Amino acid sequence: MVMIEPYDHSEIEKKWRENWQKDQTYTTDLTKNEKAFYCLDMFPYPSGEGLHVGHWRGYVMSDFYARYQRLQGKNVFHPMGFDAFGLPAENAAIKSETHPKEFTQRAIKTFTAQLSQMGASYDWSKKIVTSDPEYYRWTQWLFLQLFKHSLAEKRKSLVNWCPKDQTVLANEQVIDGCCERCGTVVTKKELDQWYFKTTAMAEELYGGLDGVKWPERVKTLQRNWIGKSKGANVKFSVVNSRFSIEVFTTRPDTLFGVTALVLSPEHPLVSKLTTQESNEKVEEYLEGVASKTNIDRMQAKETEKTAVFTGTYATHPLTNENIPIWLADYVLADYASGAVMCVPAHDERDYQFAKTHNLPIKQVISPTAVSDANLPYIGQGIIISSKGYNGLNSNKASENIVADLTNAAKGEQKTIYRLRDWLVSRQRYWGAPIPIVYDPDGKAYAVKDEHLPLLLPDDVDFLPGGESPIARSKEYAMRAEKLYGVGWRFETDTLDTFVDSSWYFFRYLSPTDSSQPFDKDLVKNWLPVDFYVGGIEHATLHLLYARFICRFLAKFGYIDSSIAEPFSQLFNIGMVNMHGAKMSKSKDNVVSADQLVEHYGADTLRGYELFIGPMDVEAEWNPQGVNGIHRFLIKLWKVSQSCQDIEASDENNQEFQRYLHSISQMINQHRLNTVLAQAMTFLQYLHTQPKVSKKLLENFLITLSPIFPFICEELWQKFGHDQSIGQESWPELAEVANYLELSVRINNKHVYSIPVRGDESEEETLELIKQSPPPSQKDKLLKLLEPNTRRVYKTGSFINFVVHS
RNA sequence: GCCGGGAUGGUGAAAUGGCAGACACGCAUGGUUUAGGACCAUGUGCUCGCAAGAGCGUGGAGGUUCAAGUCCUCUUCCCGGCACCA
Numbered sequence: 001m002v003m004i005e006p007y008d009h010s011e012i013e014k015k016w017r018e019n020w021q022k023d024q025t026y027t028t029d030l031t032k033n034e035k036a037f038y039c040l041d042m043f044p045y046p047s048g049e050g051l052h053v054g055h056w057r058g059y060v061m062s063d064f065y066a067r068y069q070r071l072q073g074k075n076v077f078h079p080m081g082f083d084a085f086g087l088p089a090e091n092a093a094i095k096s097e098t099h100p101k102e103f104t105q106r107a108i109k110t111f112t113a114q115l116s117q118m119g120a121s122y123d124w125s126k127k128i129v130t131s132d133p134e135y136y137r138w139t140q141w142l143f144l145q146l147f148k149h150s151l152a153e154k155r156k157s158l159v160n161w162c163p164k165d166q167t168v169l170a171n172e173q174v175i176d177g178c179c180e181r182c183g184t185v186v187t188k189k190e191l192d193q194w195y196f197k198t199t200a201m202a203e204e205l206y207g208g209l210d211g212v213k214w215p216e217r218v219k220t221l222q223r224n225w226i227g228k229s230k231g232a233n234v235k236f237s238v239v240n241s242r243f244s245i246e247v248f249t250t251r252p253d254t255l256f257g258v259t260a261l262v263l264s265p266e267h268p269l270v271s272k273l274t275t276q277e278s279n280e281k282v283e284e285y286l287e288g289v290a291s292k293t294n295i296d297r298m299q300a301k302e303t304e305k306t307a308v309f310t311g312t313y314a315t316h317p318l319t320n321e322n323i324p325i326w327l328a329d330y331v332l333a334d335y336a337s338g339a340v341m342c343v344p345a346h347d348e349r350d351y352q353f354a355k356t357h358n359l360p361i362k363q364v365i366s367p368t369a370v371s372d373a374n375l376p377y378i379g380q381g382i383i384i385s386s387k388g389y390n391g392l393n394s395n396k397a398s399e400n401i402v403a404d405l406t407n408a409a410k411g412e413q414k415t416i417y418r419l420r421d422w423l424v425s426r427q428r429y430w431g432a433p434i435p436i437v438y439d440p441d442g443k444a445y446a447v448k449d450e451h452l453p454l455l456l457p458d459d460v461d462f463l464p465g466g467e468s469p470i471a472r473s474k475e476y477a478m479r480a481e482k483l484y485g486v487g488w489r490f491e492t493d494t495l496d497t498f499v500d501s502s503w504y505f506f507r508y509l510s511p512t513d514s515s516q517p518f519d520k521d522l523v524k525n526w527l528p529v530d531f532y533v534g535g536i537e538h539a540t541l542h543l544l545y546a547r548f549i550c551r552f553l554a555k556f557g558y559i560d561s562s563i564a565e566p567f568s569q570l571f572n573i574g575m576v577n578m579h580g581a582k583m584s585k586s587k588d589n590v591v592s593a594d595q596l597v598e599h600y601g602a603d604t605l606r607g608y609e610l611f612i613g614p615m616d617v618e619a620e621w622n623p624q625g626v627n628g629i630h631r632f633l634i635k636l637w638k639v640s641q642s643c644q645d646i647e648a649s650d651e652n653n654q655e656f657q658r659y660l661h662s663i664s665q666m667i668n669q670h671r672l673n674t675v676l677a678q679a680m681t682f683l684q685y686l687h688t689q690p691k692v693s694k695k696l697l698e699n700f701l702i703t704l705s706p707i708f709p710f711i712c713e714e715l716w717q718k719f720g721h722d723q724s725i726g727q728e729s730w731p732e733l734a735e736v737a738n739y740l741e742l743s744v745r746i747n748n749k750h751v752y753s754i755p756v757r758g759d760e761s762e763e764e765t766l767e768l769i770k771q772s773p774p775p776s777q778k779d780k781l782l783k784l785l786e787p788n789t790r791r792v793y794k795t796g797s798f799i800n801f802v803v804h805s
Numbered sequence: 806g807c808c809g810g811g812a813u814g815g816u817g818a819a820a821u822g823g824c825a826g827a828c829a830c831g832c833a834u835g836g837u838u839u840a841g842g843a844c845c846a847u848g849u850g851c852u853c854g855c856a857a858g859a860g861c862g863u864g865g866a867g868g869u870u871c872a873a874g875u876c877c878u879c880u881u882c883c884c885g886g887c888a889c890c891a
Contacts, residue, residue: 217809217885224887226810231891243830249891262891325844330889340891348806349889383829418890538884611829613817617810618884622817628829634844674819677828684828743824792871798823802871 007637009601013710017116025724026121028077030509033525037074039066040505040567042534042542043081046107048092052113053591053609053621054576054583060609061573061672062533063120067706068667070121071730075397077526079508080115080122082108084131086497087165087181090430090462100462101432101547104131114593119709121726128511130500135507136432137453138517139500142549143424143433144446149556151197153426154436154444158266158334159423161189167427168193170496172225172541180656187534194434194493195421198548201555202226202417204564205547215616221539227418232402234341234411236261236314241320243269245314248336248416251346252405253397256386257364259354261314261325262307265289266333273325275311282308282327289329292446305330305353317410318387318401328353336416344376351376365394369520422545424496429462429469431494440487447490451483454490468492501542502549505529505566506559524560532567535575543570564752571670574617576609583621591621603708604630610672610707631710636704639686640697648693654717655685656696657736663703664733672707692717699731743798744769746784751777756798765799 020026041062044055054068066078084104093100108129115122128135146152160169164184168191173180200207206226209219231250238244245261263270265286274282285308307328314323330349331340344354344361365381380394389397405411425434435447435454447454470476471492506518509526513519518535527550550566553559575582578589589595596605607629613619632698657683663675682700686692698719700759705712705725716725741753742765751772760768766785773781790802 198842220809221886227887227890229890251891328889330891332890335890343891347891349891351887363838416886416890536885609818620817622830625817625830631844632829673817677819680828743826745824745872748823753824790871792823794823798872800823800871 007634007711009603009633009710010598011117012714013117013602016713017119020121020561020724021116023724024125025726026078026123027125028123030076030077030522030526032075033155036526037066037069037072037076038505038526038529039069039076039078040508040529040532041080042532042538043083043112043501043504044081045086045088046104046111047088047484048103048107048143049585049590050110051593052583053593053596053605054591056118057576057604057609057612057615057619058533058535058573059115059118059120060572060606060672061615062531063606064610064672064706065531065533066121067726068730070701070726071706071728076121077126077508077617078121078123079126079128080120081123081126081128081508082111082130083497083501083504084108084129085136085431085494085500087167087428087430091165093430094463096690101131117313117597117602118593118606121709122715126508126511128504128507130432130497130504131430132457133453134512134514136500138507139432139495139503140447140454141449141517142503143432143495143499143557144449145558146196146552147283147436147446149552151200151552152194153197154192154194156190156192158188159191159193160186160722161191162186163689166429168423168425170423170498172422172544191425193423193425194436194491195423196245196499196548198544199417199419199424200229201548201551203415204551205419205544206417206762208547208551208565212565212567214567214785215570215572217269218536218539218543218570218572221503222544225268225419225540225544228415229417230415231413232398232405232411233337233414234405235409236317236323236341236458238273238325239313239315241272241312243272245269245325245339246337247339247341248339248414251343251394251398252401252411253314253345253380253383253389253392253394254364255318255341255401256360256389256433257343257345258316258323258341258693259344259360259362261323262328262331262340262342262350262353263310263325264331264333264338265327265329267327267338270327271311273310273312276656278309280312282310284308285327292329305349305356307353307357313790315403317405317408324359326353326357334420335418346376346378348376348378354802379512422496422498422548424495424499426496427493429456429460429494431497432456432500433470434491434495436491436783437484438489438491438631439484444491448483456494468494468496498542503553505546506553520559527559527563528566528568528606530568534570534574537574572616574613574615574619576612576619576621578621591623592701596626600626600630601633601710603633606709607632607676607707611676613673615670615672629676632683633708635683635687636708636711637715639683639692640701640718643692643694643697645694646691648696652686652689652693653734654736655682655697656731657734660731660733661701661736676707679707701725702728702731742796745798745800746780747803748800751781756796760795762791762793762799765793769799 041059048423066076071075089100089104093103096103130136143152158175160171162169162179162182162184164182165179169179169186174186206223206228209222229250231248232252233246233248234255236245236247247261305328307326310325310327312325314325316323330353331338342350342353344350344359345363346365361375362385364384364386366384367377370377370381371378383389383394383397385393388398390398402411402413433454433456435452436444437447439443457470457476459475460469460473462469476490480488506523507521510519546566551564554561554563554667578591581587581589583590593605604626608626611629612625659678663678666675701712701715702725713725740755742756743753745749754768767782770785784801792800792802
């Protein structure tokens with residue numbers, strides 16, 4: 001075979017892009033459910049800037065596994081779509097005075113072109129766009145199902161408000177007290193908003209993490225976020241009153257150390273508990289707290305424990321002592337019951353509080369056997385000063401105290417979670433309208449099914465103004481009255497875009513089905529997703545929401561109940577940095593993929609994305625590094641030209657098998673940078689061989705095709721094959737000898753190597769050394785061969801003579 | 806403060822407890838080329854040495870082991886998450 005033309009990446013890549021599209025090479029027949037493998041990317045938000053080399057990395061990795069699994073005989077589904085609703089499009093649209101719809105469509109066009117350039121094996125026939133009415137019709141359906149099961153509800157509460165974006169934010173979207181999108185300091189505002197009751201599924205969301213193959217750090221992040229605490233509720237009745245106060249504690253064993261109850265200033269009983277004498281001081285304190293912003297509270301030194309006494313006492317449930325009731329803003333209103341029992345001796349914060357306000361401090365854990373017995377000392381120990389519980393250890397005391405409280409109806413065991421409900425209302429235009437209609441009295445009803453999709457009105461300027469822009473739509477108001485009657489009106493907030501992305505992986509399976517959101521049978525065959533690739537930034541956002549929605553759908557029978565978790569394996573791709581920082585337009589350090597593709601070709605760029613470092617670790621982009629991959633491809637092209645239609649030598653086959661063994665292991669461990677290193681080593685080996693077998697090279701090409709689909713497809717065709725290389729099978733693994741050289745060592749220091757079969761006994765090895773010792777070490781070694789020398793022998797690997805000097 | 810993850814040449818990085826630095830980038834020398842570039846060959850952890858070779862070397866200090874980048878204890882620094890969560 002003779003190929004004289006040089007490696008021309010642009011011509012080759014253009015040709016195969018067109019062929020693959022024409023032949024529908026990567027269209028998946030979803031009805032064939034045997035050996036199904038669902039390989040999913042976190043779909044992109046189509047910004048105006050297009051793709052840079054950082055975006056490529058995850059897409060290249062998922063495409064590697066999609067192609068690899070096809071070669072393993074799997075029926076692979078690898079879809080792509082666009083998370084097209086959201087603030088950036090709206091903000092960009094405001095800036096450029098175009099409609100967000102137009103802006104988004106243009107961006108999608110750019111993204112689609114760039115993604116196809118990459119040569120990723122996406123099944124474009126299943127594409128979805130979340131801002132299409134055909135899609136958000138079912139996002140609205142999803143909302144209504146949650147509404148139907150009372151897991152979507154509207155309620156008034158203090159919410160996070162971004163003054164710049166003029167919208168509320170979910171807890172998960174507030175980072176260090178600032179808006180996740182724009183960085184503006186978030187304020188609190190009391191608003192009537194829609195929530196999804198994620199807390200109703202806290203335990204399942206917590207427990208479900210045990211069964212998924214996710215990176216430990218993501219599981220830890222989610223566990224921390226859900227924040228499960230086991231403990232007890234304790235009821236303190238208020239003296240001379242019909243009220244009682246419930247507190248939650250993780251340390252019931254310290255109940256006898258309580259010297260005060262502390263309520264958050266927002267606690268509902270505050271006005272009932274405040275005595276006339278204390279009223280003025282309490283009012284003053286509450287005003288002071290209210291004027292503090294979020295940031296003030298956050299930046300307040302932990303030692304500053306401002307507080308005020310209500311004038312009222314509660315009764316200790318076991319001692320009947322009077323316990324003063326205080327208010328303090330170190331107690332959070334929205335965690336547990338918003339009230340704590342104050343045990344200054346054994347809690348850092350309670351200690352500071354008690355010191356500041358001169359409250360008694362009562363030790364109930366013996367200071368002996370505590371490593372640091374300076375007050376307050378935390379931790380478990382032997383109980384003292386606690387009546388009948390003295391002498392017990394903390395665990396046993398807790399158990400007994402909770403049992404006694406339960407019997408007396410003054411408490412119970414309780415597990416609580418830090419997770420809050422998901423706030424889904426947004427006061428913005430570019431999102432799915434919340435499908436709720438209010439009657440003239442303001443009562444909420446589901447929008448009727450036949451009125452879905454509830455389309456976004458077009459007659460609005462979408463400038464933010466503190467309420468939803470669609471509240472200003474005349475057409476929207478008229479539409480509600482026309483459909484439901486005079487005085488009826490639609491909800492005018494839109495849904496958080498994370499609702500859109502919480503179920504998109506179901507919709508890929510039947511993207512154009514107008515009769516249902518997804519096909520239950522297809523979902524059963526294809527879910528959970530086998531391999532999910534995306535960035536760590538969604539650890540507590542998208543991934544938690546998607547899990548919630550999936551569990552909801554499974555629990556109420558919308559999907560098969562066995563599908564409790566949506567993503568069985570997750571891989572977090574490491575970010576690509578430039579000059580030590582995340583690529584961003586504002587930092588002017590964005591490396592565009594387009595120019596690199598033009599200059600080196602997509603194959604080179606794909607290879608470099610994998611070669612740059614371990615896939616789960618951040619990588620620094622080195623523009624010069626790309627050359628190395630390009631040289632590799634040129635060499636591959638050359639070696640392919642020179643190969644001959646002959647049987648490969650045994651040694652060549654063995655060398656290939658060794659390569660195949662090591663990369664198979666590396667692929668399973670997602671260590672793709674070293675896969676490429678092995679490929680380079682093997683190619684260099686072939687390059688030094690006088691003759692290269694065509695058959696051997698073909699097998700090599702198959703193993704390279706998941707990384708370099710274009711050049712491998714071209715060479716495959718030049719070798720005379722009619723069908724795509726992607727339809728081939730991964731080469732068979734065969735037995736190979738593991739070692740060829742044995743290291744002879746003295747005190748573990750390598751002296752020389754001897755060639756071995758790999759299965760020699762220790763005696764045989766000693767004989768080998770005796771027969772051919774290296775001249776320089778001959779005398780020394782022969783002396784060591786005596787039987788009284790201590791030796792360590794590992795078959796086929798090394799022999800170590802231990803000499804003590 | 807609590808919970809994770811790190812620290813290996815000039816750079817990105819390899820290394821089931823078993824010859825540290827594979828594979829690349831960069832650099833150097835030579836070849837090739839009208840030139841630039843591209844390509845090919847050789848070398849490249851540090852110190853000493855013309856060399857052969859010797860010594861040192863995986864943030865630091867100890868320990869276990871015939872053998873430690875890897876395991877254990879302590880410690881320094883960096884990154885990420887949560888943060889008055891009772």
